[in-house]
Amino acid sequence: MENLNLILPEIFISLSIMFLLILGVFKKDSSKITFNLSLFAILITAIITINETFSVTRETLFNESVVIDSMSSLMKIITLIGGFLVLVISSTYLKTFKIYNIEYPVLILSSILGMMVMISSNDLIVFYMGLELQSLALYVLATYNRDQLKSSEAGLKYFVLSALSSGLLLYGCSLVYGFSGSTNFDIISNQLNSEEYVLTFGIVFILVGLAFKISAVPFHMWAPDVYEGSPTTVTLFFTIVPKIAALTVFIRFLYVPFLNLIDQWQMIIVFLSIASMVFGAVAAIGQTNIKRLIAYSSIGHIGYTLAGLATASNEGIQSSIIYISIYVVMNLALFSCLLMLRRKDQYYEGIDDLSGLSKNHPLLSLCLLLILFSLAGIPPLAGFFAKFYVFKAVLEQSMYFLAIVGLLSTVVAAFYYLRIIKIMYFDKEKDKYDTDHSLWLKFSLTVSTILILLYFIFPSQLVEVVSRINII
């Protein structure tokens, strides 16, 4: 008998989705209660995850197609916390645009469910199911503000390109299956040998599909448009939550089934990493819309995360996970600031709208200053440590070129972060923004900024949690 307790979080969240849908359909004006219940559901799921799985080192279920280990439980928890915070700070924004409907929390819950399945997958089919579940929910979320042309465009663009990448991924999976005779990661890992050239195609297709999902260069083209067009809260969701899941799957693919083929994929990852770091830094310079700029900056940050993965060492994987965790906090803080730029029911997202912010809103701009310096990787803020761990792992493998290119691109990236700071602090002020923000928004901004600022006092805690993850 399988120990179903291990997938209790997934079971619980599925049941809540169904219940919330029924509730939403049969009860009138139920958007508020659905919202609150779904928050509650995420919270419970997170608690269950911590309770049931956090102490598990490695267990498999259902013919080894689902794996529960320290990586999956940690990533699930980060996903859930990310999802919770996104949902909790969305409400004011959604109400402003009159899209405060029951579908929003349900869609977010289902994409989180898809991600949790992805994170735990140890089998090509389970993985693909999870991926499609989260993607389909995300397509709808992207178009959620359907009265706006840009939002519909974003959703359509995302759908077409994402479907293409899913197709590539599926083709890669079928090739791998063809050569190994199994869909199970562990069995594939034993069956594969690097003599088969066609197999390399399979790996490349899978990597391309995954690179698309995390928007690594050169498969990033969708990101700026989709990020700009989607409602801001959905953009926030896009920039953090799916990346966690996709990164976990990336790690799983590279280090379980394809571990023996490291010669085949290491160069690809190094290339993706360097291209993302450099392109993310250079392309963001000319942007005038903050959401587009964040899109490019997140491309750059994915590059650093991939640099950790390219090392083929446990330290590298751990450093990537630390990076993505800190990145989640920084992005959450950044978007909280962005959501505060509201004046008379209108949200502002141009970089020039930040002009002279420091005079009217000194605290908000101080937070934004810290967040931006942290994103640029200046010590002693959290972003520096994220980069520090990654480059420590990279240099352990003597990959000097990767490290130097990466660090030089941080200098280029620093330029556009500084530009925002310049606009905030050195330029003339504009009208004041509203200050009646929801408590949750203030809360998420304060907590995340404090985490960024004071991370350096207790850097060991995160490292300790992550150091339990040993994939290889």
Add this chain to the structure above:
Amino acid sequence: MNFPILSSLILLPIVGTLFLFFTKDKEGNNLTAKYVALFTTVVNFLISIYLWISFDQSTSSFQFVEDRTWIEGFINYKVGVDGISILFIILTTFITPLCIISVNNSVKNRLRDFLIAILIMESFMIGVFCALDLVVFYLFFEAGLIPMFLIIGIWGGARRVYSAFKFFLYTLLGSVLMLVAIISIYWITGTTDVVQLYEIGIDVKYQNLLWLAFFSSFAVKTPMWPVHTWLPDAHVEAPTAGSVLLAAILLKMAGYGFIRFSLGLFPVASEVFTPLIYTLSVIAIIFTSLIALMQEDMKKLIAYSSVAHMGFVTLGIFTLQQQGIEGSIIQMISHGLVSAALFLTVGVVYDRMHSRLISTYGGLVSVIPKYSILFMLFALASLGLPGTSGFIGEFLILMGAFKDNFLVAVIASIGVILGAAYMLWLYKRVVFGKLINEDLKKMLDLNRSEYFILSCLAVPILFFGFYPDPLINTIEVSVTDLINAHNTNIASK
């Protein structure tokens, strides 16, 4: 000594900023904020004086060491001072309160934020000088960019944005390579603890590349020719207090880094690259002195003279002679005092006339005599007149240089003459001559706070000029041991 005196030196300014946050940010003259900041920095200065008094001059080992685990099994938060670093700490704590007194006139808006930036800056700079772990050092070294960027960018002059960006990106670019080197050192030796690294030593085959990586960072920060171009821009645009901090302390971080890390960790590579340093230093001395001669902006002239003086410093450090290194340290301390004083004197006339151009002035001696006398003292100290601290430094450096390389020393001596030329010419054009500009007649002489600040700087300049023993005694043992360790390292490899 169990009391964490160094950490309290680092933390006290931060505590001060917390108090500053709670003072009201009023427009105009915000006295409460100023007193809080002043009180904090004066206490910090007194603590550092106590540190100097209780410092044991007879040993070169690190004192007041604090060693705490920071990142488990990787980095320790380790601080400590020896004869070399203690003087820089005192310089920092001495200059900062003077900066705070001087903000009265130069900073008009957002005084509280300015003071916060200065206090944070002080904390980081003290951190740089007492860090005994490479990562901790890097952290403080880089973190200083944030407040300085804001100081230049918010309170600076007309081209402040350009200058702030240039300053930030230049220094960041230099530093990231140092980060690569620091992490590489960790993987080569298994530690980033400087004291342990001194004992273990780093394999010769890595030294050259690592040295170059550190050099890239320090050269930008020093600044050495040809990467000095950020300095004049930053100096000119920064508010007076910012220029003072920049010239007096920030530039010293690199010189200190050369002594502590480049010489200490990579002795063989230091030997290899001495010709490079010599060449760049000599070019800096001659070339920037010539540029300084041609400047029309007073601040720019002093900025270029800083580059030339720092050229002497790097030259002295890499002579690897007792006199050379001691001279460099004294030159750095002296330059810290003198350049701070010069920037403040320029600030004084700038606050009154709002012009930094030399041509605006002329004949000041008849209008503001007190000012002219102090200005003369600082100008003479800058050109290294015997009896001022500037002389001791330059003299010792040239002595070291003559021992090591005759030609370099001769060329550097020409630099001394050029230094005299541009300083005296500046002084002549500003203070002497006919009083042509009618507006100048309305100028007031030094007010009490300005008089106080400038006298505070004049006293140590003269005192150490006549009696440099307190400085030399403090650094002597540490420098001797550094050179001995260096020579044994070279001999064994």
